[in-house]
Amino acid sequence: MPGLSLVAIPCSGKLEAHHLLKTLAAGAEGVLILACAENACQYMEGSKRSHKRTDYARAWLEKLGIETGRLRFVHLAPMDRDGLEAALKEFAIKLETFGTTPTIAQSQAR
């Protein structure tokens, strides 16, 4: 899929709110977080934690007046290719409705 960057992390529980905001600030139009089902998390609480942290990052976006939908959290089984494709397409369509924001200046993108 064009324009898509994949960032692999050991468990979604490794995700923190600042990762999400930094990614948007660096120019991404949105971030789709793919996490295992809460009851299937091999680290017990990873998916729960990433969900809460995504909500926290969304709350920041709301305060900033930026569409909270730019961060989407989806539970997806590890080998569910169809589910992945559907989630990506749906997210891409949603992001198009938001339009682009001004490109971030190089001086800010440190």
Next chain:
Amino acid sequence: MIVAEIKEIAEIRRMIDRYSSILVVGCDSCVAECAAGGNRETMLLAAALRLSYRKDNKNPVITESCLDRQCVDDFIERIAHLVPDHEVILSLGCGAGVQALARVYSDKPIIPALDTLFIGETEMRGIWQENCLGCGQCKLGYFGAVCPVTRCSKKLMNGPCGGSKAGRCEVREDIPCGWDMIMRRLDTLGELDRLEEYVPPVDWSTSHSGGPRRIVREDQKP
């Protein structure tokens, strides 16, 4: 530790909008433990500011850095190379950190990004409880290590008031009665007799009521 909360972004923006280069400086000690001003929060706030300015089509230089401790000169000096290139420092330190930066970088405006709230403990991750007012005369030994000055809303030193009901304070229902905690703790320890000891009224001159406090120790000076 010192417990603080991050200010609303609108208030921070009002204070820093006049500058075109901002150095965002965190403190990875107390305010990191309370998830307000550590390395993570420094990255979070810097990113939020970039997004906020980007939304307004503004383009200030924003650089982030985090000190291990913002209230000690040896650590503060570690951002010395960054300071000259920025018009302002936005500090995620507590009030002490902000003022220490201002003392060291005397020609630079320092803006607080946090509201410093209290001395407290991490009761559990996500819950921070105030439990010390720094009164300067610790009497926890008399009270089963529960502080009546802090945990009793009325700072009573000689037992609960009439507003203590079912272990709750009349000031707010979500506040546990400090004196209920003291009694239960001493009962558990089998040390209720501690309360028979006369504890004189608090001398508030050793608290902040006596003015800003300062300790000078010759043995510790360089």
